[in-house]
Amino acid sequence: MPTREVLTRYYRFANSGQWDRWCDLFAETMVMDEQLAGRIEGRDTLRSMMTGMGELYASFENRPLHFLVDGNQAAVVSRITARSASGKPVAADVMNYFRFENGLITYMANYHDTLPFQVLSQS
Template structure:
């Protein structure tokens, strides 16, 4: 993409999952607007890309492996919903499997709002590691 080009909502989502699955959390954070808001089931409300970036710095240490694979993607203008499946291992090797539902608002090629819904039980192994 050239300078000034704006990614489509579908391209933003493609990169969102590609960057997450390759552990490129800095690039992942760049997909969010400076004034983004995220309602995350485990972390609560996150406001601002700088706060998100600081939270994501430890992501590599939490997981020995991490994959979030989209199963169903619906894009409607500047809104999208993705049903996905997380398959991961905690740093100590404990398995994590969770069904996920994410809602996105994307404006000018950046995520401005995201809500994340999933079963929290599988993630309890992170606090037990």
């Protein structure tokens, strides 16, 4: 699958809460440096972590604003708007960096302001 199509699906699946399909976009041996959760290694680990997303958020949208694709690498600027399970708003600008092999995400790192996400620990 072309890189841009993987990215389109990444955001479509996240925004529709299809977390299993979202996890399927990652290679089995993927690595993610996630600003809130730390380093995540392996698709199975990621999949088990994502089972709790529906409990953390009453609503969740990660809207991509800009894609920059260069071969097997990409960067995406996006905006998260969400509500915690208790209804508190969450909004943050995000920068994601991706690497791909054979149509799957092998590495991802995200960068954003962590302050808006503190409402999740206060809920």
